[in-house]
Amino acid sequence: MSEILVLVVEDNPLQAKLIEELLSETGDTKFTIYCVDCLEAGLNYLSQNRPDAILLDLTLPDSEGLQTFLRMHNAADNIPVVVLTGNDDLSLAAKAVEAGAQDYLVKGKIDGHRLARSLRLAVKRTHAEQQEWNSPMLHLAQQQFLKAAQIMSLDENLRERLLFPQRTLVVTLPFRRDRYSHVETVFGYRVQHLLTMGPTKGGIRYHEDVGLGEVSALAMWMSWKCALMRLPFGGAKGGVRIDPTDLTGHELQRLTRRYTMEIIEMIGPEKDIPAPDMGTNEQVMAWLMDTYSQQLGYSVPTIVTGKPVALGGSLGRREATGRGLVYVIEEAAKVMGLSMQGATAVVQGFGNVGSNTARLLEELGTKVIGVSDVTTGLYNPKGLSVADLLQYVENNRVLKGYPHAEEVTNQELLELKCDILAPCAMQNQITAGNVEKLQCKMVAEGANGPTTLEADEILKERGIFVVPDVLGNAGGVTVSYFEWVQGTQNYMWTLDEINSRLKKILVDAFQRTRGRSEKQNLDFRTAALIEGIERVAEAKLRRGLFP
Structure with a gap:
């Protein structure tokens, strides 16, 4: 459930109480309310805190009219403001909207869904206006x-x-x-x-x-x-x-x-x-x-x-990203002289990619000592049973509360000593702030963009082998291609055929990337990117520019 912190600036305690009660009844979003009864108190709160949205009455003991909105709007620093107004002040509310308010609500006509929807949309609109291209x-x-x-x-x-x-x-x-x-x-x-x-x-x-x-x-x-x-x-x-x-x-x-x-x-x-x-x-x-x-x-x-x-879906598509990552990990381990049998692995993320990565690593004899999801991280130096974890998640939806492991944070999970660290969750997980604390020999990226550019340079200096995302998680789109081909031909391949073709394509991509990396003394990510960009550039130049 999403959560929105709302600053309510309203001098009528009954109206403030009504707003709090109405928002508590909405089940789709959790609203946390902080109420003040004058503009000065609201401005003081903003100087120390950053709510997600502001609900503002324009008539307050220490300020009235459009000036109330303008002072709050100037102090809000891109926090969306929704105006509260009476029937006799609609023209004033309209002027506030013209001046930058996200919406206005008429007192006496507010219900919980209208109020909650207005606040949610105000937050979404502000995010859309400010953040669309400004993305890390x-x-x-x-x-x-x-x-x-x-x-x-x-x-x-x-x-x-x-x-x-x-x-x-x-x-x-x-x-x-x-x-x-x-x-x-x-x-x-x-x-x-x-x-x-x-x-x-x-x-x-x-x-x-x-x-x-x-x-x-x-x-x-x-x-x-x-x-x-x-x-x-x-x-x-x-x-x-x-x-x-x-x-x-x-x-x-x-x-x-x-x-x-x-x-x-x-x-x-x-x-x-x-x-x-x-x-x-x-x-x-x-x-x-x-x-x-x-x-x-x-x-x-x-x-x-x-x-x-x-x-008409393809056999093997569901686990293809995790399977592809494990195929590439095997190739990287050969280069490093690392035996998969008895190696240790930590997998961040236990969704489709992470859970299949952990399961397939375990099948190769690798000891999975750490896993995590959005609720918690789990660590057992003796090894975790992936089958037991999968059953627990099927019964409980999340890893939180799993009894046969020590609970750790997702950040602590990344810093566990292991041979293979597989970030399979979200972007920007390995940064300049934590990369020195990593104790792994290989980072195998199942997620998109889990490693920042600064962290990449430090990983290279530390001699940690990085399987980049453009190579590591390419199994999904590769088997999607197989599915598309099977669909256009009205023909189905066996699971063995699909896995065999997948491995052949990924191993070939790995070897080409390795060759470029060694020949030009590049890190694996840059070598993989150049391998792909070069093919795109050639195609663009071959097609030319129209008209």
Whole structure:
């Protein structure tokens, strides 16, 4: 459940109490309220704290009218302000909106859902206005690209073109909550970074931090990833800024179908092929496929990959990212002279990628001594039973409370002594602030962008082998390609065929990256990026510029 801290500036204690009661009744978001009864107290609170939103009465003991809003707005420093007004002050409220207020609410006509929705949307709008391109993840992706471009002396026209996506779509979309009268409005995105190599390919994520910058970064990485694997795709990505854990199954389906209709002109089996990502799964892909197919009047299984096998999905797709990461870890271990049998591993993240990585490492004889999810980290130096962990998560949804391990924080987990550290959760986990504390021999990235540029340099200096994300987590898009091919041919491969083909492609990419790394004395990430960017650059130059 998402949480919003609200500063309420209201001198009428009954009205303040009503607001607190109304917000406590909304189950979709947890609102934490801090009430003050005059403008000066509100300004003093802002000098020490940063709430997510401000609910402001324009008539207070120490200030009245538009001046009340302007003083609060100037002090708020981009915190959204929602104005409270009476029926006789509507013109004043309208002037406050013109001056920058996100919304206004009329006293006496406020219900809990209207109040909660206004505050949620104010927070979302402010984030959209301020943060879309100002994304740490996009900055990281661009810095990695520019470093590689400088080393390979990339044509500056191409360098300028490839810094940003070719197409972006930002939508606001409504969907109904289970309470029929409650309509939620959220922001959605679809980004196509590169259209040169064939149809674009990339997942759809549902997460409360999704924004244009993050989606653009992921689309850029997908371009290099597809080119490195020699797949006939350009990079794309999409998402909706929402916490999917707050949604019922019915709400998730309505959201997915509405989002599909908003982006339907941009996607297609020959144009842009979505897949699952963080917060989505094969069921979400099934709804997307059905919505698209309903508009065309016939089934179009190739509109998505990562869908259920019963609808034309591929065997092995669900575990493909984790399996691919383990294939690459095996190759890296050979280079390092590290035996997988008896090696120790720590896996951050226990979603689809992390859990399959841990399971497959254990099958190779590697001792998994640490795992984590959003609720906790677990450590057992004698080794954890991955099968037991999977069963516990199936019963309890999260790792919190697992009895056969010591609880640690996610930060402490990264610093455990081990042979293999696999960050498979979120971006920006290994930074200049903690990289010196790592006690691993290899970092194998299952997540996108888990290591900052500064940390990369220190890892290289420390001699820690890094399997970069563009190589390490490429198994998912590779088996998605297999699924797309099977769908276009109306033919199914066996699981052994899929895993064999996956391993062959990943090992080939690893060996090409290793060769470039050794020949040019580059770290593995830069070598992998150059390997992909070089292929993109050649394709762009071959096609030329139209007109």
